[in-house]
Amino acid sequence: MFVFTIRRLLQFIPTIMGITLIIFVLLNMIPGNAALSTAGRLELSPEVVEQLKKDLELDKPAYVRYFNYVSRLAQGDMGTSYLRRYDVKEIVLTRLPATLKLALSAMLIAILLGVPLGFFAALKQGSWLDVFATVIAVGGVSIPQFWLGIILMYIFSYSLQILPTSGYGNGAFINLIMPALTLGIGYAAMLARTTRAAVIEVLSADFVRTAKAKGLSSARINIRHVLRNALVLILTTTGLLFGSLIGQTVIVERLFSWPGIGSLLVESIFQRDIPVAQGCLVVIIVIFLVVNLLVDVLYHFINPQIDYQ
């Protein structure tokens, strides 16, 4: 178990290297001059541009800059913003809690809505609940998230006037509800679908039949045998979905003016502030990788039969 965790952690290194390389190449396709002047939105004199380029190492060849970037990143240094010269790490870390709060609440909503819906739909296949769950599942995956957000705004902020339209509200719970719902509902639909499929698969397994033959109560069978075995698949999906969810926060944050990494990323892209964009991307991807690692480790607790050797 310990060895497995260490090995998975070591696998991080090539993945992170590959990802930073891809991001670096992409973002450095923007010529330095253009990036600088767009970032500053100023007509700079050539001497100033030269000096800035020197300060920001833009006069060095790309591979040198990549090497410097990665070695500094390894020490936790994400560079300095082109635009306001602040420390990228600092600004990214200030924005991180808001994003994590939003993403975790949305995931919680997705799990609390999706898993029970899928579970009961599978137990009562063909019932009205099953039909309802299927409709919700396909509809929830197909609805454009930000459109759903706009509609929720209309209902809760405009018609009923019970929730604020947007903003962080200094972390007030009431401000979290709508963004989290907007982000979470689509994922609840996906989870409901996976849960239903997983439970149906487990229901036809031999050990379920054995348990029934043993005369166990159906509640006991459903919880101890069916749900526990279905959890492996549900957990994998949750891990994968979380990554996509972290990505989608970008759009939801933008819609609700939520001060997280996502809105910072979009702002920095519009301003061509490459170090900030790079920092946001790296942090989002690291979160995704860490979540997947946690999921792998959690497997072991749920199903000790999984052998990693």
Place this chain on the structure above:
Amino acid sequence: MLNIHKIISQKNLLIGGSIVFLAIGVAVFAPFIATFDPITDADLMLSEMPPDDSFIFGTDPQGRDVFSRVVYGARVSLSVGIVTQVINTFIGVSLGLVAGYMGSRWDDAIMGLTNIMLSIPVVVFALAIMAALGPGLFNIYIALGLTNWAYSCRITRAQVLSVKNSDYVKAAKVLGYSHFSIMFSQILPNVLGPVLVIATLGAAEAILMEAALSFLGLGAQPPTPSWGGMLASARELFFIAPWMSIFPGLAIFITVLGLNLFGDGLRDYLDPRNVLKSKD
């Protein structure tokens, strides 16, 4: 072989297929369906009119007909779905064929790349590409076309591995066929079904993604009518002119729903395990 009874018994395939067919029809025949020109028929006297007999979806702040813009918007969305999936499928299938068929170092390198692709959320990756290329519809094609090929690559590779040592592939080798022709004539046909399913579902995802990127202001630039772009410009006016948001949003929802249903139905149709079901 197409099995008509099986198609009819698959409600998903039938409903999804009809929606997709309808959406394609709207896109192709947009000039005949639209009641106004989506760009030039602007009249500030008719700004932000609620839906009525002549403007069935209302008008926008420039006095353009929302219905006509939604009709033309189908072209942008469907083109995104088709172009991105052609690129994704081409990259995924080619790399998957090479990885599975050539094996060893090729396989390691391609699978390594695939795993990296899978560890970056598509929105984030697409945003990074858009950051480099700048906004615009053409760049959206590139951004979404380059980022979502990992699944078709994986499935192609798996399929290649399962038929690589089959007798007919061995026979083709003995007969002296080149690697290239074995890959394309013997192995590729086995992969088409699953890849088609992935591409259909991928098209649905790409349309949602294009709408989201347009919503962030990175998509087709005004005055081009695109559903995501219309929603972006309608956002501030939602409480005053909700029709500007409702109809483009519904158009995205219905189109994506159709593609998802069609993709699911196709998967069930092609799944060999369902052959048994349809026989009884």
